[in-house]
Amino acid sequence: MTELPSSFTPSDIEGALYDAWLKAGYFTANPHSDKKPFTIVIPPPNVTGSLHIGHALDMTIQDSLIRMKRMKGFEALWLPGMDHAGIATQNVVERQLAAQGKSRHDLGREEFVKKVWEWKAESGGAILNQMKRLGASVDWTRERFTMDEGLSKAVLTIFKNLYDKGLIYRAERIINWCPRCLTALSDIEVEHQEIDGEFVQITYGDAGENQISIATTRPETMLGDGAVAVNPNDPRYRDMIGKTVRLPYVDRMIPIIADEIVDPEFGTGAVKVTAAHDPNDFEMAVRHNVPFVVIMNEEGVMAGTGTQFDGMDRFTARKAVVEQLRADGRIGWEKRPYKHSVGHCQRCSTIVEPRLSKQWFVKVAPLAQAAGDAVRNGKVKIDPVEMEPRYFDWVDNMHDWCISRQLWWGHRIPVWYGPNDEMVVVGPGESAPAGYTQDSDVLDTWFSSGLWPFSTLGWPEQTADLKKFYPTSVLVTGYDILFFWVARMMIMGLFAMDGVEPFGVIALHGLVRDKHGKKMSKSRGNTVDPLEFMDKYGSDALRFTLARGANPGTDQALAEEWVAGSRNFATKLWNASRFAMMNGAHVNGALPEPQTLNHIDQWILNRLNETITEVDSNLEAFEFQKACDAVYHFAWDDVCDWYLELTKDVFARGGAEAEATKRVLGHVFDQLLRLLHPIMPFITEALWKPLTHGESLVVAQWPVATPLHNAESVAGLVGDLQTLITEIRRFRNDQGIKTSAKIAARISGLTEGGLSAYESSVRFITKLEPATETFNPSAKVEIGRFVVEFDLTGAIDVGAERARLTKDLATIEKDKKTAEVKLNNENFMAKAPMEVVKEIRERLDFCNAEIERITALLASLPKA
RNA sequence: GUCGACGUUGCGUAAUGGUUAGCGCGUCAACUCUUACCAAGUUGGAAGUGCGGGUUCGAUUCCCGUCGUCGACCCCA
Known part of the structure; x- marks a missing residue:
């Protein structure tokens, strides 16, 4: 039923899948839908920039959130774009001119600006294509640039509004002057x-x-x-x-x-x-x-x-x-x-x-007050809250903001001067009186990127987009630019949008550092290239690594080995899915009623539900590490290591039980791939489509947990089964018995332990043959109420077994002593809560029982 | 200078006022077996709360100090 190749090559699928998503228009948001909006505007990268590992982290987080919300049925908009980076861009082009022995003054202002646009068309925005490699589900139909006509109009409008309210002024002050950038x-x-x-x-x-x-x-x-x-x-x-x-x-x-x-x-x-x-x-x-x-x-x-x-x-x-x-x-x-x-x-x-000169300033005190209050009164939440003091530190102590720059590339200050020192501010659609000349300076780039959350949605026009998608839901960015940019957006957003905040939550992540926690820098030579990692290990592997390292507001380390580890996880997922499909896993028809299923199936469904809850709540809380860990352990430990292994015996036996298991297996993979899709979009899509024959995971529904009634007893039963198998494996390992070697064994206690139905599975996994007439028990392992006797016909390594038991005994005796000390402590008995005392008592009982059991086993060992 | 954060196995990290401190990578050992996975996988193992003091019946967790690391802000000309 499936044509999946036996190994997974990311580059074979990524580009095609991304193109298909674009073609289907999945990322294009509709302002007229009935769905609730969920909006993220991208922190606009610099037009001169290229993708570095910090961007990759930032985008992975945003994409994961957007993809999850889209699956949850929100009208999800992730709006991409870039800022024009005044000084940086001008420098790039000036350097090119300098190579030809020219300066911008040789060209003149108009020609120079034309040159910059040409440069942008040719080599600007490399980062946007790199975002595609990463799988970013941004709405390209809404891509914006701070120098676009619409955004420029927003700049003029806000300048005039601020000026009219007395919040922009011109003054002679000491400012920071760069004698090279002039x-x-x-x-x-x-x-x-x-x-x-x-x-x-x-x-x-x-x-x-x-x-x-x-x-x-x-x-x-x-x-x-x-x-x-x-x-x-x-x-x-x-x-x-x-x-x-x-x-x-x-x-x-x-x-x-x-x-x-x-x-x-x-x-x-x-x-x-x-x-x-x-x-x-x-x-x-x-x-x-x-x-x-x-x-x-x-x-x-x-x-x-x-x-x-x-x-x-x-x-x-x-x-x-x-x-x-x-x-x-x-x-x-x-x-x-x-x-x-x-x-x-x-x-x-x-x-x-420091230079005395006449510049334009924003009077920030009243604006910053509002920006601080929005967080103080809870309209805007900063996540994690520990970052709030940093924010207040900044907005509450802000100096007036010098917004004029003596550059040519940027939004020219819309102020015109008359022959007799008259001054008019010219708003959009207005023109200056004849004979006036315009201020030659441009505005600070941050002045326009501060408008980003609403200028990109069409403001000052009252567009459908603005109505639907403002205020944006969450802003995802590194804590390092909390002040640079976030505070400015708060100021501008609250001012322009009549006190409506630009975003509901500011989700801050940390910096990506090298493997030893050192800051990456070119001079240290410890930078890593996200593109190289994507080439080598696939985008999903890079994304998973970054997401798995991301704890709110804290820096994370990254090493190539971890990315390789994530690649291995992807490979595991690929092969496990292949196994499932080869064995007839499917999603046709309703899932059988849980009580009709065997315990293993019930157990995995329950683990699935727990995982859904965990992944969902952690993603909602920006706890990416916890979400990734939950899904990783579910997929690898529960599904691959236990469930798949246990189904092998079921499939070998066939019958109605196997038919039910095929349906459960299909369901488990279907749901697992959905859960993982926001973080690893490519491989999940590539596996999900052949498994379910569904349209696309991008628009598939997000899993919802449906807990089972008897979850606890099933978990207990399967836990016993796992312990039994693990102990048998350990014994075999200690005894140096080859994995492939089959040995005869008698297992008792299964019926009392409620596991009689799984003897065949246990034997299958642990390679134990039934006891024959000539069975000669020469070694014994006790696991709770189960006893496994092995016929090793003298091959038992008594020394190894004795060493192991002695070690176990020492550990448990130490525990016993700790418990006894506590129970003999009058103060403890008098002051500790009852539950704690009870726990310690139970612990002591357990220790005593274990000691008795191990001692007996030791005594039963043949003398060396 | 001011403020802040952090110190958990070899490395990176998680959790917790009270059972056996979790995970990944690495490492060590054995294995690669019928129905997935050898630039991999399976199984088992070893290994950790910087130092000193305090609070507490009990501290890795709370408090103080110390040492160390890192960061932010500011600046004295």
């Missing part, structure tokens, strides 16, 4: 790194005038100083407050001011105030009316100081300034190297220059 950066685009710098004491003022020593790590910025600050309570400097001191080289008199923020213990206790090149100094300058002196151009080159240092790069100038100071005897102590942490551009690692 753009402003937000706080989160700056990475702090420890570097070896210098810390130098410098004396200001000439002999005969006021003099004061400051200390700095950035000597070159002295040229832009507007004041020197001291602590008002510092006795060393109290008399100097209010006086002025001469700043060398620029020959400017600057005041000595007093500010509490100055730490008398640090450095010299006197701080230079460079208002235009340091955020703290900026604050102080505002408090004390210190002038802002800009001493560098946008490329970080000294300019406008009127000194010999003009034209030098900031780091060259640093050396030159120190040399000059030293020559002039103004240097006191010098600490070099001086380790301190300095901000670097996330994209190009250039040291960030």
Whole structure:
């Protein structure tokens, strides 16, 4: 009945199955259906990106949820897309131009942007095809890009709305400036790194005038100083407050001011105030009316100081300034190297220059308040809850958000300036008055990706999609971007959608680390390529490995061996299904009434039900590891190792019992494959179709548990059967009897134990022949109420048997002692709960019985 | 600097105030047998709660300290 090849080759089936799914339109959501919606928007990967193992994990989780919900009858929408990644993308294209000896300025803005679109068409979005390899059941008909027309309109709309409400403003501030990318950066685009710098004491003022020593790590910025600050309570400097001191080289008199923020213990206790090149100094300058002196151009080159240092790069100038100071005897102590942490551009690692400039900002306080409240009042749940403090930490302490970028690739700020400094914000469909020119900057990419959960559904239009699928059900992402992106979506979603949250649950997972729990990085050389793993072991194996390692909010380790292990699981599943089908497993007609089935069939149905419950509840709770473990052990241990082995004897005997078992076997595999489908979509589909002749697992119904009445007694009976078989196997193993060797044995106690019907199965599995007339029992194993006597005709290894029994005895005696100590402890007896005391008493009784039994067995062994 | 997390067999992890601390990979041993599975499989085995103190009848679990690892945030010029 089946043509399944004898081994499983993932690459033979994956591509074809995915194409068939697409062709059938299974992933396309219908906004007009009566089904309840279940929506996930993909955290949009970068248009320049390619699939790394973190994406693979993120997508595996999302796909598993979506596929399960789809099977449960939800109108499931998983919406894919990408963001335009302003700086990263612009850098890629600029690098290409640089290779031809050109810069973007040679092309001009319009041509350059055209070039970027061309690049996107040619090489952007490689990751989308890689998602297909993974089996992602996303709705490709709804693929979105943050620079699309619709999403751009959303950006304009929200900009205007925020501006009109006074939540966007333009101001001159100190911002993080990258002198290489020539753009402003937000706080989160700056990475702090420890570097070896210098810390130098410098004396200001000439002999005969006021003099004061400051200390700095950035000597070159002295040229832009507007004041020197001291602590008002510092006795060393109290008399100097209010006086002025001469700043060398620029020959400017600057005041000595007093500010509490100055730490008398640090450095010299006197701080230079460079208002235009340091955020703290900026604050102080505002408090004390210190002038802002800009001493560098946008490329970080000294300019406008009127000194010999003009034209030098900031780091060259640093050396030159120190040399000059030293020559002039103004240097006191010098600490070099001086380790301190300095901000670097996330994209190009250039040291960030704090720079005074006019930028656009979002006033986040009221918005962040709402974003925090949505979680505080339970509208949005963060899973796991332990991650909540991190979220609050962030949203409750957010600085205003600098959203303008001096780039060409991105959404251009919709503000136009008139000839006399007039300013208008131009919304969608509006146009600027004649003679106005548009702001040349673009918006931060996060500004548009913050709109993702609703801009992708058509907002600001009131589309059917928006009505059906917003708010989205769950957002799945790594905890590492909880603040970067999630907080921004909360802010934007609550604002744009009148307080309706963008998602109900934020399900956070961890990072994928290497086998030893170390962070993967190119410099460490411990990165892994998900595509390579898919090639070698199949997508299902990679998905299963990732899902099986995923505990909410915690990092997971990954090693190639684990992926190979999952591949082995897939192979096992393949062969077990082949076995089932070869033996006539089917799903035709109703499942027989459980009470008409043999105990083994009843037992496996019950284990199936338990597994369904476990998998279902754990998937719903994002407990992927537990769900995977449950289905893995059911499939391998219960089904393959026990059930299939036990059916062999049933099939060999044939008859009505075998016919019933074929139906049960079909049902078990049918349901097992459904359960596993969200996590391993390909192999399950490939097996399920020939087994059931159904249309597709993608649209098959999710299993529902139907517990049996006598589950417990059946479980007890099969448990006894398993113990009996295991003990016989162990005996055979201890005795060094070959697996294939058949030996004669007499089994007693089966009738009393309720297992008389299974003697044939036991003998089949353990290769025991019935006792004949010449049977000569030479060894005995007691297993509870069962006794197995073997005819080994002198072949018994008494030493091995004695060693084993002695060891068992020691273990049980230790247990007995533990129990006795407790029971003899007056405090324990007085204070421990009754159930616990009862348990310990029963334990003691059990130990005594075991000791008696083992002792007797030892005594019965022939002397060595 | 501030805050946080974590320390369970060789490695990665799970659970738990009270029977015998579970699982995967690895490892050791034996086997590969009639109806599935040899880049595999079967069977059996060995091996673990960092250290010190406290609370408790009882701590791997709760508390404190310590050591170690990792992370986040911030920054003092």
